[in-house]
Amino acid sequence: MAHLTPSSSTSGFFQALPTLPPQYTWSASEQATGSQSDDRVLARVLNLYLPDPPTPQLSKHFHDFSRLVLHPSTLQHTVNAETNQPTLHPLTTFGEINTTDPLRTSEGWRSLKHIQTQAGIVGYGYPQYTLHQTFNRRIHQFATLHLWHGTAALATCPMAMTDGAAVLLRRHLDDPDHDQPGRKQTLTESYRRLTSLDSSYAWTSGQWMTERTGGSDVSNTETTARRMTPSEIQSDFSTDAHGLPLGPWLINGFKWFSSATDADMAVLLAQTSKGLSAFYAPLRRQTPTLSRSGSQMNGVRPQRLKSKLGTKGLPTAELEIKNMRAFLIGTEGQGVKEISSILNITRLHTASGGAGYLSRGLAVSRAYTQVREVRGGLLADNPQHLSWMATETVKYTANTNLVFLGVALLGASEQGDAARTPASSSIIPKDKNTIDVLLRILTPVMKAQVTLNSVSGLQACMESLGGVGYCENNEDGGVMNIARLFRDAAVGPIWEGTTSVMAEDVLRVIKNPKVKTDVLDQVFGEWTRAALQAVRSEFPAEVTIVENRYAALKQMVGGLKAHELHRRGREVLEHIEAVACACLLMYDTCLDKDEVAMAIAKRWVRMIALPSDTVQGGSLGAWEKEVELDRRIFLGSDTLPSTRAQA
Ligand code: UCC
Ligand code: FAD
Known part of the structure; x- marks a missing residue:
């Protein structure tokens, strides 16, 4: 018998912790230290799509960020976001609807959001960072994102929607805004914030499409939008939380899934008399009598947080929308096309x-x-x-x-x-x-x-x-x-x-x-x-x-x-x-x-x-038989559910 000494909770074999090498190592230091990029695929992809050799600034960025994502101080935010899930606080002390701060997220979650904004997870995809004009900005951005995913605990979700919203707004910055005064100013400022690297200035965006009627097929959307009358607009002195004009549309309805509930703005679908349309809305607004810190939700009330298998730090909520002020984006009735x-x-x-x-x-x-x-x-x-x-x-x-x-x-x-x-x-x-x-x-x-x-x-x-x-x-x-x-x-x-x-x-x-x-x-x-x-x-x-x-x-x-x-x-x-x-x-x-x-x-x-x-292409004409077999294999039944219901 090799082992005569029994193990205990403090003695015996303990597995050594594996050491995770950084995913990317700059070739200059690779030569010096003998270490290589642990993710060989990423290194090869960068060689394919970035100038050869990559500029030192780029290589250094990936090198340093690969180390940041594994640093204990970063990983502690990941664990914090994962284990301190967001909470809803729907009512005030005296039972009124909490229109000020109904949602709270963890410190770890908020720290991850800061880190990724500064790392250019969205911003590096955009032209204002002139350093990056001579190569494919999107490769720079997504390579950074690739390094980040394993640590980010899905703080990347709002960034994805932020990136998408920036692309959409960019397409509409020069639209005439005579019928929606203030729209150009608002969209321009929003676009700047969505693509910023400054986490004290940057915004994130939500994307609200899914309703109880269906997320794949959104044609039965029950959220509606109507244009305010001139007198309604004149009598409402609100702005968004940063003093930007609010749109002339009022939105009412209910969204079944909203992941970026802690976002600054959202792009959403709502029905108008001309069909499903896309709208821009800030999440918060204020009246001249409220200070900036006193801003309130822009007609949005998170009803319930979803209880999910994963994405634990992400505040995915159901939202009731009552008189949310918004701008129309693009052509009325073309909402799906716009939001695509x-x-x-x-x-x-x-x-x-x-x-x-x-x-x-x-x-x-x-x-x-x-x-x-x-x-x-x-x-x-x-x-x-x-x-x-x-x-x-x-x-x-x-x-x-x-x-x-x-x-x-x-x-x-x-x-x-x-x-x-x-x-x-x-x-x-x-x-x-x-x-x-x-x-x-x-x-x-x-x-x-x-x-x-x-x-x-x-x-x-x-x-x-x-x-x-x-x-x-x-x-x-x-x-x-x-x-x-x-x-x-x-x-x-x-x-x-x-x-x-x-x-x-x-x-x-x-x-x-x-x-x-x-x-x-x-x-x-x-x-x-x-x-x-x-x-x-x-x-x-x-x-x-x-x-x-x-x-x-x-x-x-x-x-x-x-x-x-x-x-x-x-x-x-x-x-x-x-x-x-x-x-x-x-x-x-x-x-x-x-x-x-x-x-x-x-x-x-x-x-x-x-x-x-x-x-190989299926035998033409045998389609009904194949469908029937699919049904029998999966459902164990020869008849359509609808036929059974009638019987
Ligand atoms: O799930 C959500 C957010 C979660 C968080 C995500 C974070 C990710 C980051 C992760 C980091 C790790 S938000 C909800 C997402 N919902 C969907 O994706 C909806 C899924 N359903 C569809 O995609 C459907 O196919 C619909 C809604 C697009 C179908 O609508 P319609 O109205 O039946 O579509 P139509 O009639 O076929 O298309 C209307 C127009 C057409 O243009 P025209 O009129 O010129 O022919 C289409 O060609 O829209 C155009 N269109 C598109 N164009 C439709 N889809 C696209 C597209 N993808 N690209 C360009
Ligand atoms: P359904 O559309 O009812 O689909 C049910 C089944 O039918 C699926 O298997 C589907 O594949 C199948 N099906 C549907 N249409 C077809 C078809 N034409 N052909 C064959 N099969 C079909 N939505 C937002 O708008 N914003 C968010 O921020 C957001 N965040 C989310 C976060 C999480 C964690 C989750 C889980 C969902 C989130 N969603 C969000 C919703 C998500 O986009 C939808 O769940 C998804 O689009 C599917 O819609 P559904 O749930 O209504 O399912």
Whole structure:
């Protein structure tokens, strides 16, 4: 018997804590210290989309921020936000409705918000920081965000909506405002605040779409807006909390989910006589008789905070809206179209979150293999463990490349040639319209696929730590808490549109009856062919596999009727993900012929991009039978619920 001394609570074996290296290490110090970037994928992505070599300012920013996100003083805010959840205080001492400060968030939450504003999580995506004019600003912004996700405890959620709102407002800054006096001044100042790096001046925005009637289909929205009469406007001397004019619309209704309840403003949907319209509203307002600190809620009353699986620090609430003053954004009746400017940005952020959480999860898993022994050897030397986690890393690498392609396209659309690099020349189209359509196709794909893979990947990361992976480890700065990341990641496939809604959105673009051209082939197909051409000599067999997979997608999209295609929409997402990631991984590998990158690309192609029988176009005409079988498999019933109800 090797151990005759019994263990106790204070003696015996105690697992050494794994050490998490920073995700990014500046190459100058890499040479000096021998340490490398722990997240090799991020380092490669930066090489692809930023000037080579990156400017010292940029490298230093990523280097320093990688250390800040793991610093104990930062991590303590994460744990604080996670364990001190927001609270509602709906009534005053004497039972009146609390219109002043009904919501309280934790100190940790507020500190995380300060840190991310100063780190440029939104601001670096915008042109006012002149240092950043000569490269793709969005890569700078989203690489910072990628480093931040694992620590941010979803303080990134309001930032996503803030970024989206800034993009929307920017499009409307020069709209004539004769019928809405003060609008230009208000929107201009809001835009400045949304994109600021100064946390004492910066604002965050909410995005209110979902109602009890439905979040996917918002056509039954019950919140209404009406224009105030001139005498109503003249008799109301309120401004927003900063003295900016309030809008001439009054909004009433109820929103079922609002995550950025502690925001400064919101963009929301409401019905007018011309249909669903988009509105801008500040969250607070004041009358001349109240001091600035005495500002009140702008007709908004949080009714209840949601009790959620994850996103614990995020104050997601149900909101009653009574006479909220607002400005109309864009054309009345075109609210969905207007707010989709926000959606496309927040979906990119959501996909980025999926990659970012998994990056942290894999980092913890990697670190643990260096300290945990099984059967007398380190996990890091166990072939089965390695094979399993290498597969997860392949998926992470593929998906991170997909997210950053989206980010690079956004930057190229906004900045033109200033955002281009020689290294990425074959995968960033030159023409703005092509860039925009490609991004429009890929955004729902990455939102859907990256978030789904993130949940399964984090499940694997938890398992890779054994039982401790399933625990809420908030000790030691909470850096070992993969369970938190898993819970937070699980909302990714739901909010900002579910996976099925993303599938429908892709079809909205590639099967748009108003567009006569074959958008899928002319844009995504063309992009795929260009990328494959660049890698054909290095990957001849893999290129054929990917071409076949693309052909299966084309056959499906071209051959199936609309209702059949809708039913199989998730397969369309998988096809596009498989093809796009294969192209990106092979393309990136060809730049330096890195052996590991090459193995990852080949594995992705063999594992994911290989077409199987199930991806061939469905047998036409058998649709009803397939639906019936789906129903019987899932529901165990031969009849439609509606038929049973009638019987
Ligand atoms: O969940 C939410 C916030 C959570 C917090 C997020 C934080 C993320 C950060 C994470 C960090 C880690 S806010 C709620 C999100 N809700 C949704 O995403 C709604 C999901 N439902 C949809 O997306 C639906 O597809 C709808 C609502 C867009 C469908 O509405 P309609 O009215 O039926 O759509 P239509 O009629 O097809 O489209 C109306 C117009 C069309 O333009 P025109 O008239 O020119 O043909 C469409 O092409 O809107 C256009 N359109 C779009 N344009 C629709 N969707 C888009 C789009 N995505 N991009 C551009
Ligand atoms: P439903 O729309 O009722 O969907 C139910 C099911 O039907 C889903 O599986 C869906 O995929 C499926 N479905 C719907 N339409 C179709 C279709 N056409 N084809 C096939 N299947 C379909 N909303 C906001 O506006 N602002 C916020 O700040 C916000 N924050 C949130 C925070 C959290 C933590 C969560 C969980 C949600 C938040 N939401 C917010 C709401 C979120 O956007 C919605 O929950 C989401 O869009 C889905 O809407 P729903 O809940 O009404 O589900």
